[in-house]
Amino acid sequence: MSLQAPSAPGRVYARAGGPVLRLSESEAATAPPSAPERMIINMGPQHPSTHGVLRLLLELDGETVTRCKPIIGYLHTGMEKTGETLTYLQGPTNVTRMDYASPLFTELAFSMATETLLGLELPPRAVWIRMLMCELNRISSHLLFQATNGMDLGAVSMMLYGWREREEVLRLLEQITGLRMNHNYIRPGGVAADLPDGWRDDTLGLLEAIGDRLDEYDALLTGQPIWRERLQGVGVISATECLALGVTGPILRSTGYSWDLRRHMPYLDYDRLNFDVICGSYGDSFDRYAIRLNEIRESIRLVRQILAGLPAGDYRVQDKKVTPPPRGRIDESMEALIHHFKIFTEGFKVPAGEVYAAVESPRGELGCYMVSDGGPKPLRMHIRAPSFVNLQALPYMLEGRLVADAVAIISSVDPIMGEVDR
């Protein structure tokens, strides 16, 4: 399907009677089902395959799901409110805890929004380090998906393999950023530190090993009849529905609609790299599995190009206003010490204005809407979380499927509840 007018028949996004069960949480216990033989059951928020704390109300006809409603908010952390009390330099610490499977992307969106307001131009090395880290993070995030997807469908060996490989990526990330998760590595003005010694060999070794492992996944799962039976034709959604519901990322691409921000609205230096946008054709769970698997391969390709082209230079802007002085100078000069102190206690002022910056996270378009009133803290910081919007497609995917498929479908949406609830 091309970018022009998708032609699949549209659905009626009805106020009542559609696949969305519009019941409030308290009504659900007492409300009569829409037909006598139907019943409403509750799944979650504490359920092993709802990826955290997603709760679903399912209206069933026998074993068939007729309508459903995702209930969220069980992990609401008030991060957008907390974000208003933190300076721009502290902000990434906060937002990195939203999407904990791919924390660097939220940091990136936040930093990009801040930098746009500041009008900063980053040194090329900072930009490329950011791309490197994001692609590594995309690999680990998709490996996590492979692991949990396998676990949800009963392929326990896939779960163990997925965790094993992810652990290797995390180890590299830990080497570079100092932490396994919640890195707070990408900050307004660049990144927190330069790449450590020996990172290039480790990265190359990792890429090679992971590449081999992906072929093993293929052998284990992709051609396997049970795997195909459980995924093919399950949770089908069309491009029209995706567009109408605001769905982005692998779910949109699984319908054959080629849309990837890295390609179509490039940020950082993605327009200088070669990669393919992976698309499916049926919009089912199997396509979404295969897209994520192949996106790992594309990310490996990207990382190789980044390794080849990584420019030398500064890893953060040399702008006194936003960059703390180097560690060594603090011991020598009083001004540097004061400067350092002021940046970390008061923060820097950002010109008034509002801006929206978006990146392609492993789950779709991740945007940061930032309003500054000219002070050192944002007036409003809002994250457009892809999982939050993608969850709206769940009732449409579940309609008419069996309860047993629900687990496969939830898993193929790959929601991260921290990002859904913020």
Next chain:
Amino acid sequence: MASPLPGGLAELGVAVSIDPGGGPVLHPDRAQLTEVAAALRDAGYDQCLDVCGVDYLGADSRPDLPDGVVPERFEAVVTLISHRQRGRVRLRVQVPAEDPRLPTLFDLFPGAENPEREVFDMFGIGFDGHPDMTRILMPEDWEGHPLRKDYAVGIVPVRFKAAGDAR
């Protein structure tokens, strides 16, 4: 301007500004919102990415608003994207505090359903014609709308106590 706005919009008389990133921002008023959004959708902006609210309580000046737009306490920000033109456009609608209501975009963009519920939950801005105007993130019986500026962050002072020896 990064992406030229479709011709029909000029006749609607909507104030336009450009954000620091070079993207177009439209400032329709409440009555125009549905009309403008429909025109944009017909012009190719066919996906609604986001609806979010902003509370400007206590902001003394609003230099980023173009002339003719009367600032109000609340603002609803709608982000649309056109895949064909590869551009986004943002609609900023002023919502007065005395009467925080807006027409829903559900009929044009069904994907606005959850974001609008979130705006309602967090700011108390109601959307007329929305199919399910209930709280989404907070518990149903919660009082207040947390992201309003006059709602306290809720910081409780940390009480440090001797934790004993760590094992």
Next chain:
Amino acid sequence: MSASPPPEPALEEAAPLGPAYGGLTDLPHNFATSRLEEAVKWSRARSCWPATFGLACCAIEMMATGGPHYDIARYGMEVFRASPRQADLMIVAGRVSQKMAPVLRQIYDQMMAPKWVISMGVCASSGGMFNNYAIVQGVDQVVPVDVYAPGCPPGPETLLHAILSLHSLIRSGELTRRRQGAAGAGAGVVVEQRDGQTATRMVVSPKRGRFGRG
């Protein structure tokens, strides 16, 4: 016409038991004495099944602890039970929101006694960096906590340390007297952070391109 099946070998012949076989049958004294209390404590400490109670980022680390590298199965705990009724240990992994707190308490109440709680991560222990309206400032306001594991997130090593500390508390009987289940009545032991003590080095070898100690 059918061939008669070959005669089955007698079981005693097929598997003779004896000291060489490693069995205990032929030991001269194959019983041990213990106080019942000791035996109970011993077995409780060694069959501590956790409930899956993943909430946020920490849950990912909890799952990583169950993964092959850190391998919680070494302590007989890989059976994460989906049903609270089959679990003895609740690992509260992540931030507890105001909306989740009642659910958490309900799940705790559904667990069979004796039951233990580990509060994993600063969010669960004290609210962490989210000192705001949405987060319960410490899960010990909701359920009694026996061990606090610090860190944001506590790495798998810290979690394992917390679990082993809990085991030794159960084993030594410090936790045997049961509290009434009231919030704030847990043992409240704080363990050290132990991250990065085992595996900060890459274990992938660039030459072979394979995982292994390289």
